Structures are given as C-alpha cells and as structure tokens.
Amino acid sequence: MPEGDVLRRTAARLDAALAGQVLVRSDLRWPTAATTDLTGRTVLGTRPYGKHLLTRLDDGRTLHTHLRMDGTWRVVPTADARAAARHPRVRAVLGTVRWTAVGSLLGMLDVLRTRDEHEVVGHLGPDVLDGDFDDETPGVPWTGAPVLEHPVPGLPEAVRRWAAQGSRPVGELLLDQRVAAGIGTIFMAESLFALRWWPWAPADHVDDPAAVLRTARALMRASVLVGRPDPKVHGRAGRPCVRCGTRLRRDEVGAAPQQRPVFWCPRCQVRGAPTR
Ligand SMILES: [Zn+2]
Structure with missing residues (x-):
C-alpha cells in the first residue's frame, strides 16, 4: 500500500x-x-x-x-x-x-x-513529511501552498492528537491518519523496531511520542530522497532479526475489520518500556 x-x-x-x-x-x-x-x-x-x-x-x-x-x-x-x-x-x-x-x-x-x-x-493530522512538521529536522522540499493551517507546527499538533488516544496500541495509533498523516504499515513497523517499542504498547506508556514520529519522518524522508531502504522487519517474518538474530514475526494490529499486518522482533520489542 x-x-x-x-x-x-x-x-x-x-x-x-x-x-x-x-x-x-x-x-x-x-x-x-x-x-x-x-x-x-x-x-x-x-x-x-x-x-x-x-x-x-x-x-x-x-x-x-x-x-x-x-x-x-x-x-x-x-x-x-x-x-x-x-x-x-x-x-x-x-x-x-x-x-x-x-x-x-x-x-x-x-x-x-x-x-x-x-x-x-481536513480530518487528517499533520503530514509527517511536511517542511513545517518539525523544526529540528528538515522536511522534503515542497513548493506547493499549504493545504491545512494547523494551530501549531505539525509535530506538537501530532503529539497533542496522540495524547488524546489514551491507551490505544501504538502500532494501531501510528496508522491512524487523524493523528499524523502519511505513515502506513511499512514505516509503522520500521519505526517501532528502530526504537524497540512493542507494537501493542499502550500509546500513553510511550514516554516520547515525538521521538517515534521523528523516526517515522526520518525513515520516510530518506525514502523520498534516496529511495526505499531494505526493510529491517517489514515483510521479513520468519527471517532473522538484523539486530539479534531472533526469528521475526508477523501479527496484526487494529480491531476487526481494520486489522493490519505488523512485523516485529519478539526479542528486541518486548512488552513494557524498551531497554536500549
Ligand atoms: Zn531482534
């Protein structure tokens, strides 16, 4: 997709x-x-x-x-x-x-x-690739006029929307375009793996939502500028984790009938706060 x-x-x-x-x-x-x-x-x-x-x-x-x-x-x-x-x-x-x-x-x-x-x-959250999403990392150059004027720059607005999601599983939340727009199953899985979050961790247990959104943005930005990188977890179920060698898994996030696949490492992404 x-x-x-x-x-x-x-x-x-x-x-x-x-x-x-x-x-x-x-x-x-x-x-x-x-x-x-x-x-x-x-x-x-x-x-x-x-x-x-x-x-x-x-x-x-x-x-x-x-x-x-x-x-x-x-x-x-x-x-x-x-x-x-x-x-x-x-x-x-x-x-x-x-x-x-x-x-x-x-x-x-x-x-x-x-x-x-x-x-x-208008129902969508800020686009994670927009130039004004985050002051700390450059966006993808874009000359078109803005579609939506958010009350605050993109990242704080997305974090505010994230906070309103309560204990929803973080993997499901990242796919919700009303929180932040543009992330699909690939960059959801890759971002959670990068930061070692269990895909079903309650969103309100994630201590730094901005870090997760910045990671998704950075991965997607690199994809636009230099091409899609080889995925570390997405589409690699049954193959060894690039970090620990454990066999990767494919499960689902989201409630029926909206389930979406999520690929993850059961050793790197354990329940509870990640150990880095
Ligand atoms: Zn691993």
Whole structure:
C-alpha cells in the first residue's frame, strides 16, 4: 500500500509532466466526475497530503485522488501507444501535448473547489513529511501552498492528537491518519523496531511520542530522497532479526475489520518500556 513517501514521489512525477502545462485531454472515468471536463485548464501543481493527492488547476478547482491499496499515477509520452489508456483499470487520464498522466485503480476521485480542499483532508493530522512538521529536522522540499493551517507546527499538533488516544496500541495509533498523516504499515513497523517499542504498547506508556514520529519522518524522508531502504522487519517474518538474530514475526494490529499486518522482533520489542 502506498505510504507518504510514494505519494511525494508520485506528486513530483506529476509535477514534472503537468505543472504549468495546458491540458489537451481530460478523461475522468468515475461515476460522479464522468462529465467533468478539465480540457483547456492549466495545471498549477499536485500537492501530496498524507496519502491524498490534490492536483490544482488554474480555474480554482482541484482534482482530488487517493491511491488507496493499489492505485498508481504513471506518466507516459502522449505520442506513446500507452497514452491511449484503454485498460479497464484506468480511472483518470490527464494529457498535455507532450505528456499523459494515467491514473489506475484509484481509490477516490473527485473534483472540488481548491478552497474546499479541507473537506477531503481536513480530518487528517499533520503530514509527517511536511517542511513545517518539525523544526529540528528538515522536511522534503515542497513548493506547493499549504493545504491545512494547523494551530501549531505539525509535530506538537501530532503529539497533542496522540495524547488524546489514551491507551490505544501504538502500532494501531501510528496508522491512524487523524493523528499524523502519511505513515502506513511499512514505516509503522520500521519505526517501532528502530526504537524497540512493542507494537501493542499502550500509546500513553510511550514516554516520547515525538521521538517515534521523528523516526517515522526520518525513515520516510530518506525514502523520498534516496529511495526505499531494505526493510529491517517489514515483510521479513520468519527471517532473522538484523539486530539479534531472533526469528521475526508477523501479527496484526487494529480491531476487526481494520486489522493490519505488523512485523516485529519478539526479542528486541518486548512488552513494557524498551531497554536500549
Ligand atoms: Zn531482534
């Protein structure tokens, strides 16, 4: 499932192809947007927020898309046969004279006024990759205007939201986009392993939530800038822990029907406060 790092890369790819360009083709294969025509509009840019993408147009509208589980946005030359985008999985096509962006298996799609973007992302917590999330570590450079103005910078706001979650298991909390946006199962597992937190530790027992969020941010930031690193625990069930050699496990966090996989080391991540 795409996480915040993938959304940043996707937005950058869309910007490289579409930003500042006039759309000569617009094909939204979505029941509520099928008659919407964006042809003739200039694309201002695509702003990622958590796992959402907001493609802004010069007429005050925004195309909002979400990759959900398997969605992708690919860019191909308009002259290429793939730009025809005939596959039934295609949900959106935005074409300029030179490049065509093809969105497949998108989980959400709607066109709204740019000033109403808060209606689709306003429930989310601060984006962990945003430049203003944390003063101590640089964000991923981003030129787009902010989507949401949080009352305080991102990290303190996310920590405040974390504190309101009580004793919820920390692994489950990290996946909750209303606390902090952008973290998925990979960076949840990798962050907890890095700091040796048991994935089911009650969130209010975690002595330094900011450290956990900063770790997720640092791992995701590195992924955007230099590519996804080899995971230390995610997807490695049954294989030896890189730190202690113990066989890693795959279990689940979250209540039915929202369970999500979590990979962890039963020796490095014991119940109770971590020993470092
Ligand atoms: Zn271990």
